[in-house]
Amino acid sequence: MTPPAAVSLRPALEAVARAVDARFDRLLDVPDDPRARLFRAMRHATIGGGKKMRALLAVAACDLFHVDRERALRVALAIEAVHSYSLVHDDLPCMDDDDLRRGKPTVHKAFDEATAVLTGDSLFALAFEVLADPLTHEDPFVRSELVLELARASGPNGMAGGQMMDLEAEGADFDLATTTRLQQLKTGALIGFACEAGAIMGKVSPGVRMRVRGYARDLGLAFQIADDLLDVEGDAETAGKALHKDAAAGKSTFVSLLGVDRARAQASMLIDQAIHHLNDFGPEADLLRAIALFAIERDH
Amino acid sequence: MTPPAAVSLRPALEAVARAVDARFDRLLDVPDDPRARLFRAMRHATIGGGKKMRALLAVAACDLFHVDRERALRVALAIEAVHSYSLVHDDLPCMDDDDLRRGKPTVHKAFDEATAVLTGDSLFALAFEVLADPLTHEDPFVRSELVLELARASGPNGMAGGQMMDLEAEGADFDLATTTRLQQLKTGALIGFACEAGAIMGKVSPGVRMRVRGYARDLGLAFQIADDLLDVEGDAETAGKALHKDAAAGKSTFVSLLGVDRARAQASMLIDQAIHHLNDFGPEADLLRAIALFAIERDH
Numbered sequence: 001m002t003p004p005a006a007v008s009l010r011p012a013l014e015a016v017a018r019a020v021d022a023r024f025d026r027l028l029d030v031p032d033d034p035r036a037r038l039f040r041a042m043r044h045a046t047i048g049g050g051k052k053m054r055a056l057l058a059v060a061a062c063d064l065f066h067v068d069r070e071r072a073l074r075v076a077l078a079i080e081a082v083h084s085y086s087l088v089h090d091d092l093p094c095m096d097d098d099d100l101r102r103g104k105p106t107v108h109k110a111f112d113e114a115t116a117v118l119t120g121d122s123l124f125a126l127a128f129e130v131l132a133d134p135l136t137h138e139d140p141f142v143r144s145e146l147v148l149e150l151a152r153a154s155g156p157n158g159m160a161g162g163q164m165m166d167l168e169a170e171g172a173d174f175d176l177a178t179t180t181r182l183q184q185l186k187t188g189a190l191i192g193f194a195c196e197a198g199a200i201m202g203k204v205s206p207g208v209r210m211r212v213r214g215y216a217r218d219l220g221l222a223f224q225i226a227d228d229l230l231d232v233e234g235d236a237e238t239a240g241k242a243l244h245k246d247a248a249a250g251k252s253t254f255v256s257l258l259g260v261d262r263a264r265a266q267a268s269m270l271i272d273q274a275i276h277h278l279n280d281f282g283p284e285a286d287l288l289r290a291i292a293l294f295a296i297e298r299d300h
Numbered sequence: 301m302t303p304p305a306a307v308s309l310r311p312a313l314e315a316v317a318r319a320v321d322a323r324f325d326r327l328l329d330v331p332d333d334p335r336a337r338l339f340r341a342m343r344h345a346t347i348g349g350g351k352k353m354r355a356l357l358a359v360a361a362c363d364l365f366h367v368d369r370e371r372a373l374r375v376a377l378a379i380e381a382v383h384s385y386s387l388v389h390d391d392l393p394c395m396d397d398d399d400l401r402r403g404k405p406t407v408h409k410a411f412d413e414a415t416a417v418l419t420g421d422s423l424f425a426l427a428f429e430v431l432a433d434p435l436t437h438e439d440p441f442v443r444s445e446l447v448l449e450l451a452r453a454s455g456p457n458g459m460a461g462g463q464m465m466d467l468e469a470e471g472a473d474f475d476l477a478t479t480t481r482l483q484q485l486k487t488g489a490l491i492g493f494a495c496e497a498g499a500i501m502g503k504v505s506p507g508v509r510m511r512v513r514g515y516a517r518d519l520g521l522a523f524q525i526a527d528d529l530l531d532v533e534g535d536a537e538t539a540g541k542a543l544h545k546d547a548a549a550g551k552s553t554f555v556s557l558l559g560v561d562r563a564r565a566q567a568s569m570l571i572d573q574a575i576h577h578l579n580d581f582g583p584e585a586d587l588l589r590a591i592a593l594f595a596i597e598r599d600h
Contacts, residue, residue: 033465033478033481034464034465034468034469034472034474034478034482035456035461035464035465037464037468038456038460038461038464039456042456089417089418089421092414092417094412094413094414094417095414095417112394113394114392114394114395114467115464115467117389117392117394117395117417118389118460118463118464118467120421121389121420121421121424121454121455121460122455122456122460122461124421124424124425125424125451125452125454125455125456125458125460126451126455126456128428128447128448128450128451129448129451129452129455131447132444132445132447132448132451133448139440140439140440140441140443140444140445141440143440143444143447144432144440144443144444144447145432145440147428147431147432147443147444147447148428148429148432148433150428151425151426151428151429151432152425152429154421154425155421155422155425155426155429156335156338156339156342156422156425156426158425160338160418160421160422160425161335161338161422163418164334164335164337164338164415164418165333165334165335167414167415167418168334168337169334172334174334178333178334181333182334
């Protein structure tokens with residue numbers, strides 16, 4: 001299924017990125033006290049960097065259910081705060097030891113390691129503060145549901161658990177099932193939350209929420225396969241980060257397990273499936289459809 | 301004011317510590333997959349270690365407002381999860397570089413640095429997951445209020461901000477006002493949340509909540525002054541951690557700024573004030589009164 005030409009992804013992505021950045025800028029006013037360094041590092045980690053793909057997903061899922069744009073952007077900001085925190089911690093010397101992120105020095109390079117640890121911790125706290133604030137939704141059930149799902153998606157049964165599996169992956173020869181599980185936790189859970197948050201904000205029926213979740217699950221996995229393909233075929237300058245690290249570390253990837261051709265076919269099949277979950281929705285789902293196609297066509 | 305002899309603090313503390321440990325044990329079942337190391341480290345950081353003073357405060361504040369004990373223990377667990385996460389990150393080589401915590405090797409010593417980073421992150425997520433769960437309170441307004449206040453108490457305007465100030469304190473010659481602010485953020489905010497959570501769970505009036513907050517603010521500061529006194533006068537074996545580190549790092553402490561005698565007098569005055577905030581409460585506040593007295597009489 002081809003999305004209507006009317007939906008142009010890049011302008012939508014850029015608009016959401018700008019809107020989220022503007023809100024980070026407002027929230028992270030640098031105080032005139034010894035915490036200034038922390039706030040500067042939080043700004044470095046969030047503003048003006050990254051595709052903000054998760055923010056766009058959250059906004060697109062919120063749009064599907066006619067959620068007020070300002071509120072949708074608060075959810076989007078919370079998700080980008082968690083994503084940024086995870087990158088800051090993953091880049092630490094004791095983790096992936098990366099010097100470059102989104103074309104800029106990583107936080108521990110631009111500042112120092114202790115500040116990087118606290119920057120991640122602070123962005124994580126900020127995400128929950130934003131979601132639990134009545135400005136995000138007047139219904140406290142919606143707010144606590146958002147918090148519950150984000151906590152699950154980011155904790156030991158979500159992103160942090162996936163990151164632990166990734167640390168254990170080195171030389172462990174994970175099979176396809178374990179690699180799939182690793183990626184579902186490490187990146188899939190937060191992508192899933194970005195989409196599901198729209199359904200929570202829109203207070204939709206469990207059946208509708210299930211379809212959004214199905215879309216997110218297939219999209220998340222396709223997104224990761226595409227990342228693995230980029231890691232093999234991509235260009236470090238375009239990607240804005242170091243490549244070929246998984247192969248060098250002896251970790252299983254979808255590409256090492258399936259080969260380039262089958263991995264690409266698998267990603268394409270997953271995207272068809274993701275779009276299929278949106279069949280009951282009309283043109284208001286076109287942005288989600290366009291995001292799905294972009295996931296496997298992007299070069300960074 | 302002397303608390304009634306009827307309130308015996310140590311058995312209460314031990315009972316709450318056991319109850320919280322039992323609930324961590326249940327929540328942190330080690331999975332049979334590559335995340336096992338993460339869950340073992342989370343157990344190491346939480347179960348069987350520490351005084352669980354914040355848990356007791358939360359339970360005592362909940363008791364004051366007749367909150368169901370099982371629910372109070374869930375709040376207590378969330379607070380201890382945050383406290384433990386902060387210790388795991390603070391102990392990292394890039395932060396305080398401590399090998400010993402609560403008489404055991406620190407997480408990065410018993411496991412490794414990357415696991416320690418993820419252990420802290422995971423305990424932080426767990427705290428919010430527990431608070432946002434309907435099992436903690438059936439009223440979603442209470443749940444989202446708990447989350448909002450914990451997020452504020454632990455983020456850049458709370459604990460993490462205080463830790464940043466602490467990093468900047470080395471050789472900075474902070475004055476008494478800045479040192480007080482540092483400690484209010486670094487340790488006071490979470491102690492404050494432990495008390496305020498009881499008021500939130502009990503859905504009390506703003507006036508009553510203010511009194512509990514007043515108690516917590518004075519207690520938190522007294523607690524920290526007592527810690528500074530222990531750091532100078534204490535015994536590393538009893539404390540279960542390295543001592544004299546602040547002086548060695550050239551950081552201002554209440555003792556370096558006030559001297560031992562004035563620091564002790566200040567702590568004592570703050571405790572009188574803390575107990576004064578409880579004047580309108582009857583014997584159901586005796587445990588909170590006993591905790592206040594313990595705060596300045598403890599030897600660890």
